Amino acid sequence: MRRLKRMLFSVMDASVVLTGSFLTVALTELLNSNFVFICGTGLTICTLLTIRRKTRKWKINYAAEKWLRQRSKPSVSSGYARRFRRLL
Numbered sequence: 001m002r003r004l005k006r007m008l009f010s011v012m013d014a015s016v017v018l019t020g021s022f023l024t025v026a027l028t029e030l031l032n033s034n035f036v037f038i039c040g041t042g043l044t045i046c047t048l049l050t051i052r053r054k055t056r057k058w059k060i061n062y063a064a065e066k067w068l069r070q071r072s073k074p075s076v077s078s079g080y081a082r083r084f085r086r087l088l
């Protein structure tokens with residue numbers, strides 16, 4: 001479930017950038033104004049930063065739990081590692 005949530009957050013970030021960029025370019029071409037391009041780009045960046053700020057705490061906790069899970073796994077025995085190095 002956590003992996004799915006992480007993927008959905010990534011998709012949401014990408015969709016905000018793509019949608020914002022598309023709308024900005026479309027409105028700029030329609031209205032033929034550089035001001036619209038600057039405002040649209042700024043609004044897209046602000047929206048992306050707001051979404052990332054809201055999901056930051058969850059992402060930090062996810063990374064910490066992943067790190068703890070990796071640390072809790074037993075390390076490979078030295079005999080196994082020695083035999084593996086000989087194969088290489």
